[in-house]
Amino acid sequence: MRSFMRKKGFAYLVGVALVAVLPHLIGLAGSAWMHTFVIVGVYGILTVSLNLIRGYTGQICISHVAMYGIGAYGSALVGIKLGVNFWLALLIGALMAGMVGLFIGWVSLGLRGVYFAITTLAFLRLIGAILTNWIGLTGGEVGLYGVPRPSIGGFVFEPTNRVAWIYLAFGFLILSVFIVDRIVNSRMGRALIAIREDEDLAKSTGINTFNYKMISMGISSFLAGIGGGLYGAYMGTITPADCAVIPSVMAMAGLVMGGQGTMLGPIIGSVFVNLLPELLRLTGEYYFIMFGVIMILFIIFLPRGVMGVIASLRARLRARTSIKEVGV
Amino acid sequence: MRLIEANNLTKRFGGLVAVNNVDFYIDEGELFGLIGPNGSGKTVMFNTITGIYKSDGGKVAFSGEDITDLPPHKINAKGIGRTFQGSKVFLSLTPLQNVMVGRHCRTKSHLGSALVRTGFSRREDRETEEKAMHALELVGMGLVEAKDIPVMALTYVMRSLTGIAIALSTDPKIIFLDEPIAGMNPTEITQAMELIKRIRDTGITVFLVEHNMKAIMGICERIMVLNMGYKIAEGTPQEISQNEEVVQAYLGREYGAETKQG
Numbered sequence: 001m002r003s004f005m006r007k008k009g010f011a012y013l014v015g016v017a018l019v020a021v022l023p024h025l026i027g028l029a030g031s032a033w034m035h036t037f038v039i040v041g042v043y044g045i046l047t048v049s050l051n052l053i054r055g056y057t058g059q060i061c062i063s064h065v066a067m068y069g070i071g072a073y074g075s076a077l078v079g080i081k082l083g084v085n086f087w088l089a090l091l092i093g094a095l096m097a098g099m100v101g102l103f104i105g106w107v108s109l110g111l112r113g114v115y116f117a118i119t120t121l122a123f124l125r126l127i128g129a130i131l132t133n134w135i136g137l138t139g140g141e142v143g144l145y146g147v148p149r150p151s152i153g154g155f156v157f158e159p160t161n162r163v164a165w166i167y168l169a170f171g172f173l174i175l176s177v178f179i180v181d182r183i184v185n186s187r188m189g190r191a192l193i194a195i196r197e198d199e200d201l202a203k204s205t206g207i208n209t210f211n212y213k214m215i216s217m218g219i220s221s222f223l224a225g226i227g228g229g230l231y232g233a234y235m236g237t238i239t240p241a242d243c244a245v246i247p248s249v250m251a252m253a254g255l256v257m258g259g260q261g262t263m264l265g266p267i268i269g270s271v272f273v274n275l276l277p278e279l280l281r282l283t284g285e286y287y288f289i290m291f292g293v294i295m296i297l298f299i300i301f302l303p304r305g306v307m308g309v310i311a312s313l314r315a316r317l318r319a320r321t322s323i324k325e326v327g328v
Numbered sequence: 329m330r331l332i333e334a335n336n337l338t339k340r341f342g343g344l345v346a347v348n349n350v351d352f353y354i355d356e357g358e359l360f361g362l363i364g365p366n367g368s369g370k371t372v373m374f375n376t377i378t379g380i381y382k383s384d385g386g387k388v389a390f391s392g393e394d395i396t397d398l399p400p401h402k403i404n405a406k407g408i409g410r411t412f413q414g415s416k417v418f419l420s421l422t423p424l425q426n427v428m429v430g431r432h433c434r435t436k437s438h439l440g441s442a443l444v445r446t447g448f449s450r451r452e453d454r455e456t457e458e459k460a461m462h463a464l465e466l467v468g469m470g471l472v473e474a475k476d477i478p479v480m481a482l483t484y485v486m487r488s489l490t491g492i493a494i495a496l497s498t499d500p501k502i503i504f505l506d507e508p509i510a511g512m513n514p515t516e517i518t519q520a521m522e523l524i525k526r527i528r529d530t531g532i533t534v535f536l537v538e539h540n541m542k543a544i545m546g547i548c549e550r551i552m553v554l555n556m557g558y559k560i561a562e563g564t565p566q567e568i569s570q571n572e573e574v575v576q577a578y579l580g581r582e583y584g585a586e587t588k589q590g
Contacts, residue, residue: 179443186442186449187435187456194429197418204378204412206404206433206498215439 012178019170023163033278034162038234040274041169045227047254047266048176053220054252055260056184057213058196060113063104063120064224065251066127067097069243071225072232073131073138079148086150086233094225100127101221102214109213112199124248131240143239147232159234169230173267176223181263183219192216196261253291257298259307268306331356331391331502331533332377338385339369339376346372348557349386354502359524359534361548363541363568365577368554370537371413374504378410379403391501405433409500413507413537415487417479423490424475427460430497434459463497466526469519484511492523502533509543521547541578545569553577 026033046068053061075093078084084092108119131138138144150157150168157164183189191212194202203209232238241247250273258269280290302309332354339347347369354360364370375381377388379400388396390406398406409430418426435456441449464472471489474482479490488508495503509520521543528534538544544551545565553561553568555577561568568574 182443182445183439186445187432187437187452188439188442190425190429191432193421194418194432197420198416200380200400201412201416201418201494202429203400204380204404204410205430205494206401207429208399208401219439 008181012174015174015177019167019174022170023166026166031162034166036274036278038162038165038169039231040270041166041173042227042231042234043251043254043274044173044267044270045169045176045230046224046251047258047270048173048180049220049223049227050251050255051260051262051266052180052183052192052223053216054255055262055265056180056189056196057192057216059109059213059216060117061120061217061220062117062248062252063123063127064220065243065248066124067101067221067224068228068231068247069127069131069238069240070100071097071228072238072242073144073228074225075229076144076147076232076238077137080144080146086148089148090150090226090229090233093229094222097225097228098218098222101224102218104221105214105217109210109217124245128240128244131243138240141240143237143242144232145237147236147238149236150233157233159236165234169234172226172230176226177263177267179219179223188212188215193261253295255305257295257302257305259305259311262305262307262311265305265307329356329391330354330389331358332535333389333392334377334386335388336386337373337376337383337388339372339381340384345557347376347554350554350557350559352552352559352562354533354535356501356533357528357531359528359547359549360536361544361551362535362537362554363539363544363551364554366539367556368577369557370554371506373554374410374506374537377403378408378504401433404498404500407499407501408504409495409498409502410504411488411491411495411506411508413510415484415491415510417487417490417494419480420478422476422478423464423471423482423486423493424457424460426479426490427463427493427497428456430463430494431456431459432498434499460493460497463493466496466530467493467523469516469523485516488512492527496527496532500532502535503527504535504537506537507539508536509538509540517543 022037023034026037046065050061050064053059053064071093074096075089078092079086079089104120104123108116111119132140149159157168159165184192191202191207194205194207195209195212199209228243231242254269254273255266256269257272258267259265276291276294277287280287283290298305304311330353334353335351337347337350338345350373362370362373372381376383379398382397387394390408395403395406418429435452437449437452464475467489469489471486471493474486479487488511492505492508505524509517512520517540524534524536524547536544536548548565551563551565551568552559553574560573560577561571563571
């Protein structure tokens, strides 16, 4: 157990080191990629948070990306209209997302499987409709612009300063991975995974499944809100399309491609869904067809995503070494 | 002392009365069996007592306390552990992880202590693992050796045993076993019967639903028989095996009449 913890500490160290050199690595590929990677980081927070409710708790929560939107709109609005300091605004936006997530959960977490999924889809559309039509508050289709930038002391995170933004986005990404990691590897995490595996059995094993699903929903919505707030501040603008059905599908697709219920899966997923459009740019309007085909291939051949492949390779390697140890 | 006492327990599904006005009790330390033909209401009875279904009448008391229609997790916390028919387990987890889940209602760490990883939660996690190991050891039958293999990759029998270990790890006063020996070969059945006796000897009362008459007759001290939702008999294995109504329920009216003549 102790060596396991040390290994984990080491993994985080490697993660931080990677992030430290990340801008330079991307720089080698061309500075045009810098923007894409800021989005990878911010979107990664969304996928990591989705992973908690979807990958670990097993709930197909389609409205999740709307929490990203509420985080973005919420923090932008208190920043623009009330002039609240960015960091406080980010927290307020995330708390709003958490509250809305809890409300959606309270209404729909009594339902299971596809019924829950459909109810959350309805919420996604409902929130989209509000964001589009409450023009006085949200600016309608055009959205909000002039979203305040974050700053520390005198240093302002200008969107042109991609390196600073990569550090900011990936810093929050590592923090959210850490939070999800801590939760999952605890008594509470065991309860969440039990719910994913078999809700009836979890109940009869003394787990108040509704409460735990609510907690999972609240935390994942809060984290999504943080991601959204950062996205709005980086782009300087936020529109209803940023948190509608397509980004919702992309987030889920990314999670599946990376590997649901794994720590790195959602990050890999975020890299996939954000780099693919760039790599497939030449295909123009055929992009979504290409993306669809890739998605289908993933589901058929790699249903557990990239992390699933890595896990089975490691298992095979371990089997081979253990055979060697026995001397076969 | 009465551990479980049910009065007029009733469960309906539309027009079908799956459990019809059943009275029964289980004393502390007993090994109590429930038998009946397919569809006689055995599993429905389990599910109604353990809160999976809401009852449509009657009362269930546990150690004298009314527990009728409490949610399943509260019933488990009171001290009723159960397994499910068809060896329901947490499939992608290992037996050890499965059983660690079972410690949930006997542990306390919450969100805060998980995030900070306090000394308390670390100690509790270690203790959870130890207690889970105890449950695996109590079950035995190769489960300890298989503790780190995902249950998905294990045999049906191992799954059943994992289910029993989960229920045991919740520190129950009584354990409900729903057809635990289904799919086992004769040797395994003998071992499982030993296991059930061992569980009882640790002070846990056993409420056993079984299809296999021979097995249940061999170990239960008292047996209740359900047929089409009604309780048709109750008594020692000896009494049950000679009860005419039971023989008829199992083998058909004609056969029952024949045995009477013969």
